[in-house]
Amino acid sequence: MEHIVIIGNGISGVTAARHIRKLSDKKITIISSETEHFFSRTALMYVYMGHMKYEHTKPYEDYFWKKNRIELKQGFVKTVVPNQKELHFSDGDKMHYDKLIIAAGSKPNKFGWPGQDLQGVQGLYSKQDLDSLEIFAPSNKVCRRAVIVGGGLIGIELAEMLCTRNIPVTFLVREEHFWNGVLPEGESKMLSRHIKNHHIDLRLGANLKEILSDENGKVRAVVIQETGEEIACDLVGLTAGVSPNIDFLKESGIDLGRGIKVNRFLETSVDAIYAIGDCAEQLEPIGNRRPIEAVWYTGRMMGETVAQTICENRLEYKPGHWFNSAKFFDIEYQTYGWVFANKKEYEEHFHWKHDDDTKCITVAFHKESQLFLGINTFGLRMKHEVFDRWLSEKRDINYVMGNLSEANFDPEFYKRFEGQVLRAFTNKISLEYKKQQ
Amino acid sequence: MSTIEKNMSLTGDVPKNINALQKIGTAFGMLGLFIIVLAGFNVSMPHKEVWLTIALTALGGGIVLFAHGSYKNKLAGIKNDGVWFKSISSRGYLAWIAGIALTGFYIVLYFFAELLGLGIDGAANTGVIALFDPLSRVLSGNAASQWFVYGTLYTVAILAFGVKFIRKYKGNRYEQLRTLSVMFFQTAFAFIIPELMARLNSDDFSLPYNDLKNMWPLNYYAFDQWRIDQFINAETIGLVFLLFGILSIFVVSPILTYKYGKRWYCSWVCGCGGLAETAGDSFRQLSDKSMSAWKIERWVVHSVLVFSVVTTTAVIATYLGYDATKYWLTKDVFLIGVAVFLGVLFAVIWYFKKEELAKDARYGAIGYLVIILGLIATHYFSGNELFLFEAGKLRSFYGFLIGSVFSGVIGTGFYPIFGSRVWCRMGCPMAAILGMQQRLFSKFRITTNGGQCISCGNCSTYCEMGIDVRAYAQKGENIVRSSCVGCGVCSAVCPRGVLKLENASMNGRIDSNQILLGNDVDLMDLVNKK
Ligand SMILES: Cc1cc2nc3c(=O)[nH]c(=O)nc-3n(C[C@H](O)[C@H](O)[C@H](O)COP(=O)(O)OP(=O)(O)OC[C@H]3O[C@@H](n4cnc5c(N)ncnc54)[C@H](O)[C@@H]3O)c2cc1C
Ligand code: SF4
Ligand code: SF4
Numbered sequence: 001m002e003h004i005v006i007i008g009n010g011i012s013g014v015t016a017a018r019h020i021r022k023l024s025d026k027k028i029t030i031i032s033s034e035t036e037h038f039f040s041r042t043a044l045m046y047v048y049m050g051h052m053k054y055e056h057t058k059p060y061e062d063y064f065w066k067k068n069r070i071e072l073k074q075g076f077v078k079t080v081v082p083n084q085k086e087l088h089f090s091d092g093d094k095m096h097y098d099k100l101i102i103a104a105g106s107k108p109n110k111f112g113w114p115g116q117d118l119q120g121v122q123g124l125y126s127k128q129d130l131d132s133l134e135i136f137a138p139s140n141k142v143c144r145r146a147v148i149v150g151g152g153l154i155g156i157e158l159a160e161m162l163c164t165r166n167i168p169v170t171f172l173v174r175e176e177h178f179w180n181g182v183l184p185e186g187e188s189k190m191l192s193r194h195i196k197n198h199h200i201d202l203r204l205g206a207n208l209k210e211i212l213s214d215e216n217g218k219v220r221a222v223v224i225q226e227t228g229e230e231i232a233c234d235l236v237g238l239t240a241g242v243s244p245n246i247d248f249l250k251e252s253g254i255d256l257g258r259g260i261k262v263n264r265f266l267e268t269s270v271d272a273i274y275a276i277g278d279c280a281e282q283l284e285p286i287g288n289r290r291p292i293e294a295v296w297y298t299g300r301m302m303g304e305t306v307a308q309t310i311c312e313n314r315l316e317y318k319p320g321h322w323f324n325s326a327k328f329f330d331i332e333y334q335t336y337g338w339v340f341a342n343k344k345e346y347e348e349h350f351h352w353k354h355d356d357d358t359k360c361i362t363v364a365f366h367k368e369s370q371l372f373l374g375i376n377t378f379g380l381r382m383k384h385e386v387f388d389r390w391l392s393e394k395r396d397i398n399y400v401m402g403n404l405s406e407a408n409f410d411p412e413f414y415k416r417f418e419g420q421v422l423r424a425f426t427n428k429i430s431l432e433y434k435k436q437q
Numbered sequence: 438m439s440t441i442e443k444n445m446s447l448t449g450d451v452p453k454n455i456n457a458l459q460k461i462g463t464a465f466g467m468l469g470l471f472i473i474v475l476a477g478f479n480v481s482m483p484h485k486e487v488w489l490t491i492a493l494t495a496l497g498g499g500i501v502l503f504a505h506g507s508y509k510n511k512l513a514g515i516k517n518d519g520v521w522f523k524s525i526s527s528r529g530y531l532a533w534i535a536g537i538a539l540t541g542f543y544i545v546l547y548f549f550a551e552l553l554g555l556g557i558d559g560a561a562n563t564g565v566i567a568l569f570d571p572l573s574r575v576l577s578g579n580a581a582s583q584w585f586v587y588g589t590l591y592t593v594a595i596l597a598f599g600v601k602f603i604r605k606y607k608g609n610r611y612e613q614l615r616t617l618s619v620m621f622f623q624t625a626f627a628f629i630i631p632e633l634m635a636r637l638n639s640d641d642f643s644l645p646y647n648d649l650k651n652m653w654p655l656n657y658y659a660f661d662q663w664r665i666d667q668f669i670n671a672e673t674i675g676l677v678f679l680l681f682g683i684l685s686i687f688v689v690s691p692i693l694t695y696k697y698g699k700r701w702y703c704s705w706v707c708g709c710g711g712l713a714e715t716a717g718d719s720f721r722q723l724s725d726k727s728m729s730a731w732k733i734e735r736w737v738v739h740s741v742l743v744f745s746v747v748t749t750t751a752v753i754a755t756y757l758g759y760d761a762t763k764y765w766l767t768k769d770v771f772l773i774g775v776a777v778f779l780g781v782l783f784a785v786i787w788y789f790k791k792e793e794l795a796k797d798a799r800y801g802a803i804g805y806l807v808i809i810l811g812l813i814a815t816h817y818f819s820g821n822e823l824f825l826f827e828a829g830k831l832r833s834f835y836g837f838l839i840g841s842v843f844s845g846v847i848g849t850g851f852y853p854i855f856g857s858r859v860w861c862r863m864g865c866p867m868a869a870i871l872g873m874q875q876r877l878f879s880k881f882r883i884t885t886n887g888g889q890c891i892s893c894g895n896c897s898t899y900c901e902m903g904i905d906v907r908a909y910a911q912k913g914e915n916i917v918r919s920s921c922v923g924c925g926v927c928s929a930v931c932p933r934g935v936l937k938l939e940n941a942s943m944n945g946r947i948d949s950n951q952i953l954l955g956n957d958v959d960l961m962d963l964v965n966k967k
Pocket of ligand 3: 889890891892893894895896897906907910911930931932933934935936
């Protein structure tokens with residue numbers, strides 16, 4: 001029987017395994033050095049905050065794997081030897097594979113800061129990171145202040161987490177406003193204010209210079225590049241993005257860039273080896289998408305696609321329209337299509353913000369053709385299905401604004417804002433029209 | 438890393454500490470309880486009305502104050518910080534103490550009311566019950582009973598914890614309106630109106646205690662002979678009430694459930710649900726989400742329903758039989774009527790919805806039908822008294838096992854251990870009926886938002902009915918489950934805005950296809966190929 005081996009039990013690897021099982025009777029093994037069972041990485045924060053226990057983050061009950069004849073192996077793959085079709089584990093074990101799927105995920109970025117490997121300096125990615133957080137920041141008695149470096153999605157999650165234990169947080173963000181590299185200014189500024197409302201010491205335009213150690217090799221303080229200021233702290237969270245976790249493949253002969261290079265069929269340069277999820281780097285660009293996409297649902301989709309290929313139905317990876325979501329403390333964020341922080345030359349934005357400073361939207365459209373390009377929403381829930389359809393149907397901005405209520409996904413009895421949004425939009429248009437006259 | 442530091446992590450956690458206001462609130466609540474306990478020891482309390490007012494105000498006010506301390510400085514958003522660290526909400530020491538205390542209270546209430554001071558055979562009340570006499574006199578004109586004490590405390594709990602809930606879900610209008618609704622129905626329909634109606638009673642006129650919203654089969658004694666007799670004797674008013682009771686079961690409820698799902702009752706009106714949603718809110722995460730729990734649930738709750746149908750039929754048939762002259766309905770007609778009704782109901786479901794029933798559900802349905810019809814037939818042919826068991830015995834056994842032990846002692850007493858809706862999920866025959874309809878003939882569903890789910894598990898964790906919401910959401914499937922009471926909390930706690938409770942067309946409501954949007958359409962076709 002053909003043996004399919006998958007490195008990584010995250011969403012990508014597990015989805016691949018589940019679908020291979022649906023389609024075939026092949027022998028399947030999933031390897032992970034992190035945890036025995038698949039858990040939802042996106043829920044790590046809720047465990048620390050006490051919303052859930054680790055058990056709750058597992059999407060499948062423990063009996064699931066045996067029932068579906070998916071073998072689980074805990075161990076760290078040290079090297080992959082493609083010409084023998086073998087994996088070598090750090091404990092000396094070996095395993096043969098017929099086909100190999102690499103779904104090794106990411107690791108937190110470290111940019112060579114002095115002191116970045118001290119005790120109490122960590123990222124937030126793995127279950128081990130969560131455990132380490134419980135050691136270095138269980139309470140505000142043990143951790144009198146934490147410094148977070150890097151204002152992205154994981155940084156703000158870490159800030160929210162520490163807040164729930166009343167640990168004072170200093171948040172170093174390189175950009176002028178929070179997540180300004182991705183979000184247009186109006187949204188960024190609103191989020192910056194929201195973060196400050198949660199009593200976070202938010203430092204915009206601030207870079208980390210170095211991390212200082214105490215006599216035991218544990219973090220004592222950080223120094224800020226711009227001002228030279230020293231901030232005493234017991235924990236430093238490094239959340240300046242992630243990059244593919246591929247160090248163990250250096251000797252394997254598989255073509256690597258920042259990630260594992262794959263074609264549109266998710267095949268690597270080596271026969272019978274595939275790569276999916278966070279660790280895969282697309283050789284060919286797909287629309288406006290980046291070559292490496294470290295998000296949950298693309299990992300899932302790659303898993304579904306590669307399962308088809310492995311089960312004798314070679315299929316191209318074709319993600320549909322871009323979408324994503326996140327949450328910034330109490331403000332939910334959804335995005336459909338493309339809204340760029342730095343507008344492309346053809347791109348025009350319409351921005352609306354509610355007076356309460358927790359809700360806003362930005363709609364992007366084409367200057368000339370008025371084609372609807374994408375939308376960011378904050379504090380309002382929108383229907384994925386509707387925007388997906390509008391993007392496919394190539395609707396124009398006027399249509400989208402006029403029919404916004406069709407896309408509303410807020411719970412029943414919630415106040416609706418489509419009227420306000422539409423009025424603001426028509427005002428803006430008539431103003432511009434007058435200007436042109 | 439020294440072990441000392443590690444140990445501190447077990448003690449120095451902040452989210453489970455409580456602030457000054459919360460402490461004061463707790464002290465007030467304890468004071469209220471203390472007065473009631475003192476009364477229980479027959480400590481002499483002149484001016485009972487004053488003491489009762491103090492006790493209830495302290496109790497309710499303490500809870501409201503605690504809520505104020507918890508949420509006053511918080512922005513609108515999810516408020517589940519530290520739930521699994523706090524002893525009371527994570528089956529810790531406090532939870533067990535609370536569970537044992539509550540269970541003890543229920544046992545005394547149901548089986549040893551004299552310990553609370555109930556005056557037997559016309560004797561004056563003493564103890565706790567006497568403390569509540571003044572309020573009872575104001576409302577109904579009579580002295581209090583253990584049920585009046587219970588009803589008062591129950592109402593205070595729903596009101597005070599309701600305020601807490603409303604503050605916790607600041608910014609969520611669905612949760613707030615729903616809670617105002619249960620607070621209203623409890624206070625007006627379950628508590629004040631029936632008490633006031635008792636004032637109408639005199640020597641030649643009496644109505645049974647009647648909570649209009651408490652329908653059969655939740656109200657298992659709805660059709661007991663003494664109630665029916667009282668209704669009939671009360672002539673017009675009584676008949677109106679009786680008719681209303683029957684209409685709500687066979688007309689009002691099916692229409693509302695068709696339009697809005699069982700939530701119209703379970704999380705907007707019902708008193709059991711009301712308590713679970715307010716006082717029980719801190720325990721919703723304790724429900725068991727495993728597949729095995731779901732299997733047990735389905736068998737147990739439907740068995741209770743069958744038990745309740747059989748019992749009620751037996752009770753009614755019996756008094757129709759031996760008091761034949763008093764009622765226009767005869768025993769035979771009644772029994773045949775019930776059999777025909779159930780048979781037709783079954784046939785309709787089978788004809789229209791067979792495809793939607795899982796295999797075990799089909800076997801179960803057939804099995805149950807055969808049992809019921811068999812029992813009815815036995816009764817029909819076996820003279821008056823016997824229904825395999827004697828109807829009266831069956832009825833008291835049902836009252837004891839389901840009405841007292843299951844709904845009270847286990848259902849509420851064990852809130853801090855099994856979660857707040859064990860009764861609603863496993864034991865309530867009303868929930869079973871509404872659930873069946875919700876699954877088969879209703880516009881209600883929870884819609885999932887395309888491909889946005891990140892499988893985090895918040896929804897499943899906080900579903901009090903133990904539904905594994907995530908299992909559906911991560912596949913992009915609608916959630917159409919008979920047990921869902923539409924509390925909306927899964928939608929409230931989802932950090933990605935994936936879930937929405939909706940009433941819309943029945944077409945395509947249950948779609949087990951994986952329609953994860955944003956994906957390649959051809960791939961989706963392949964994935965859904967079975
Ligand atoms: C805190 C946090 C929050 C997030 N929130 C969101 C969100 O809200 N929305 C979103 O879209 N995305 C989010 N993400 C990103 C998302 O979780 C990832 O994109 C996704 O988990 C990647 O899945 P994967 O299967 O590719 O890899 P992973 O989940 O990283 O799984 C890889 C596994 O492989 C194991 N492994 C790697 N190398 C080896 C080896 N040599 N031997 C053995 N085992 C190995 C790793 O230990 C790991 O368990 C978040 C990420 C984090 C860290
Ligand atoms: S599925 Fe959602 S709405 Fe239904 S009972 Fe569970 S939490 Fe409440
Ligand atoms: S539906 Fe929401 S709460 Fe439930 S698992 Fe998905 S993202 Fe989490």
